[in-house]
Amino acid sequence: MHDPGGSPGFHAVVLAGGRSSRLGGRPKARLRQGGRTLLELTLDAVREAAGVVVVGPPDLAVPEGVLRTREDPPFSGPAAGIAAGLRLLDGLPRADWTMTLACDMPGVARAVPRLLDAAREDPDAAGYVCVPPDGRRQPLAALCRSDVLHGAYAGRDATDRSVSSFVRDLPLRDVTVPQDATADVDTWDDVQRHHLT
Numbered sequence: 001m002h003d004p005g006g007s008p009g010f011h012a013v014v015l016a017g018g019r020s021s022r023l024g025g026r027p028k029a030r031l032r033q034g035g036r037t038l039l040e041l042t043l044d045a046v047r048e049a050a051g052v053v054v055v056g057p058p059d060l061a062v063p064e065g066v067l068r069t070r071e072d073p074p075f076s077g078p079a080a081g082i083a084a085g086l087r088l089l090d091g092l093p094r095a096d097w098t099m100t101l102a103c104d105m106p107g108v109a110r111a112v113p114r115l116l117d118a119a120r121e122d123p124d125a126a127g128y129v130c131v132p133p134d135g136r137r138q139p140l141a142a143l144c145r146s147d148v149l150h151g152a153y154a155g156r157d158a159t160d161r162s163v164s165s166f167v168r169d170l171p172l173r174d175v176t177v178p179q180d181a182t183a184d185v186d187t188w189d190d191v192q193r194h195h196l197t
Contacts, residue, residue, distance in 0.1 A: 010097035013085030016056030055081040102140035111181040
């Protein structure tokens with residue numbers, strides 16, 4: 001499962017649910033930058049993936065070939081979203097790696113290649129997590145060995161749990177990324193800063 005460029009074979013779970021409560025309920029996945037939605041930008045960043053699942057509401061349009069599911073119950077958090085995505089990916093041919101991304105990071109295309117490069121250079125690691133210069137690990141921009149990630153979620157209820165609670169004990173290695181690569185959109189100030197509409 002390697003492309004001609006030598007990138008590791010991977011699946012991607014893209015989280016596009018959430019209540020967007022600080023944005024008055026406006027779905028972050030549908031915010032636009034340069035005419036493209038945040039979801040489109042995120043999916044483009046993982047276009048090399050062997051399989052992609054978007055976890056979000058049923059009325060969210062996804063391109064042909066992209067799978068879609070929903071966390072159960074709805075709005076039960078990103079860890080529940082990842083668990084739902086992993087269940088759906090079980091129906092696809094195996095990939096060595098699984099990437100987890102939130103769709104509210106407009107600059108994530110700058111993070112994805114760094115994760116894949118790290119996995120190519122050291123494929124024996126359990127996984128990698130993006131860390132911008134401020135030092136805050138971003139578990140929703142990570143690449144893990146598929147068996148390791150599935151094992152972390154197996155048999156555990158992910159409802160209303162943090163992603164960190166599932167991966168904090170995994171020996172993930174830090175991958176340094178630019179600050180704006182994982183800067184997310186939570187408030188209207190963020191919307192303005194990223195020039196979103």
